[in-house]
Amino acid sequence: MKINDENTDPNENSTLNSESSSDPSKDPVQVFCRLRALPEECQSCVKLLSPTTLTLTASSKIGRKECNYVFKHIFTSYAGQREVFEHVALPLLEDLVKGKNGLLFTYGVTGSGKTYTLTGEPSMPGVMPRCINTLFNSIADYQAQKFLIKSDKMNGFEIQGENDALEDRLLEVKTSTTKMKTIKRGGGDVKNNYENDGTKLRCVNENNLYAVFISYTEIYNNTVYDLLDETSGKVLQAKIIREDSQKRMYVNGVVEVEVKSAADAFELFCIGQRRKRMGHTILNAESSRSHSTFNIRVVQLQKDRSHLMVGQLSLVDLAGSERCSRTQNTGMRLKEASSINNSLMSLRTCLEILRENQLNGANKLVPYRDSRLTLLFKNYFEGEGNVRMIVCINPSIEDCEENLQVLKFAEMTQDVKIPKAESRYTPYKYKTPSKPTKQTPSTQTPVTSKIKKVVSFGPKIPSVKLNMENPHENIMVLDSLIKLLHARRQKRERNQQELAKREQHFRKRLLHIHQDSVLTKSEIRSLKALLKKEKQTNRNLNTKITDLETSNENLASSNKQLQDTIRTLQTTIDEKNLRINQNRLEREKAKQKLALQSEKMSQELDEKLRQQRARLQAAMLAKEAKIQKVKEILESDTMSACASEQEVEARVQPEVKIVQEMRTSGTTLPTPRHRRSRSAGEVWLEHNAIKPVALGTVLQPSMKKRKSVSKLKKASDVTNPRQNKYCLLAQEADAGGELETKLYKGDIVPTCGGGAQVIFNDVECLRQESPTNTHAPSTPSRK
């Protein structure tokens, strides 16, 4: 792979993926790519540069990125199923008939055409039906009798006697009749005949007898299930993966059915397919939720029946990798998806480590055991057969990012080298026949022949003819006969002893076997109980997992809601903070403005006060001058008494004018009624509020001699003859909330009854107002 700028020559890359292997004993994993057709309106992210090179254009936030990938062969969307089969699967099928193993798997994003490539449709059969049809087209005439070769349930095969094979065939006819009846009653049709194009293999050995065995398994949520297991009813039982005597991995107890025609194989496939976990997702209406393996095993028996040869072809339809954000899976589907992605990740890790070991000569442990998928195919990666992969690509823009990952994996896989597979005949076991028969002397066990030998008493007793004419000769013949009989008797005794010994030995063994069987039975019983318990625990755990998943989902959704609320609150807080800051700024501005205004006003007030003081001083001076003049006039009256009243008035007139002028100019002068300087004879009774507010005015009521009381308690408080003036001070808030002080003044006049009355004749009102209050004067006023 190489990342291109727009101008790079794409053909440069074709040399990058060198297929040549330096080690002739190893072959790289062959990776093919198949592009799915796109609807016309959709845009493609893949461009084909040559039959082996393609460019993937991925657009991201950073920009456009072009990557080239080289494969063994790329099938365009116009390539048919036959072309794919002939290129990819036919060589593996030829290997299979030669007794070699092969693994073919499809890999890609969900909905990219993996199942279509492997299975196809009846009119457009995929790899699997074509393999089956081609196989039976080729070996149909060279098949062994059914049940002659039988699975030993431990990944091996054994040959059984003809009678046993016959019995099994009869049994099968019986059960298949019952089965057909059940199917007919249930209305099910398990037949699905894929179109057969008559392709044949040329490498069939006509001297051999062939038997084809089919098994079909799936790995769902990292557990292996047998899709052909009829015993487990509707709920499939989990199977375990084991290692056989030759260290090959196999599914323990898997049902392996011998098929004699392609139709039989398709029937089995359809039965399994109905059990396979499929599901509807947003991206594929019929999405495989498990990895399924369709296993074809071809067993060849040499004509002389001395050796067996077994080849295996595993066709694996991997579940598609999927991003949960795109599929929007939840609950069960989410669990399936994560299990699928995990197992694909394990496959990737194993291949990466294998490659690293091969490239760097490292010896890292390949973690096959991390997943059932990798454990089951461990042998293939370690040299038990050829490995081929078809990478399926849906070139739509939406799949681009996931395709990038798939192509990266595919590219890496091509670097992994697998030791070349070998075909070999292996000696087989003979299954002990249930009943020894005369027709099959070869099936007699060695034990039986040995017993026969034990009970033979030696050569036959010769017939003896006595010659009456020669008694001497007769005696000799009888002697030898006696000797022979004696020897036979001795031999019989020896044989009897041997028999007794063997009988004893056999009994001992039988007893031993019986004990073993009793022990095994009890062990099986306890294992069954344990299994039952484990199953129960498993069920409980599954329920717990589902519950936890549900609560997890609930928590996630409430978490999302809370996050939304937090976000909304955060936005509100931000807005409020902004508003607070704005308000603060405005307040500060207003404060500054106010300070400026108050400074200006205080300056104005100071100025006014200064002017007022000057005017008052001037008025005082005028008054003093007037008084001085009045004094002078009075003095001159007493001394000369010649001056007329007009003269005095004329003299006083200018001062009165000054006072009048001051009044008209707005200067607050005390009215003649409110003179502050009183004669020394005025004594005031000042009647205050209980806690009067300090006036704090410049002009204070002038009461030089006074007695202040807050409450008139007795009559003498008023009738005191020394007091002649009364002043009542009242304070209250006016309509504008400002403090208003009123001084009600009057004369205390004694009454003829010895009491006193107050004659109010003046009200003085003091009001203090805020300078900012524009409609009222800011100075205390007197009324």
Ligand SMILES: Nc1ncnc2c1ncn2[C@@H]1O[C@H](COP(=O)(O)OP(=O)(O)OP(=O)(O)O)[C@@H](O)[C@H]1O
């Ligand atoms: N090359 C093709 N030509 C025509 N139709 C195709 C092709 N590839 C896929 N399809 C169609 O696209 C749909 C999805 O394909 P398919 O089920 O094989 O995808 P998948 O990769 O197996 O998906 P999943 O991983 O979800 O099982 C099917 O309806 C199939 O018929």
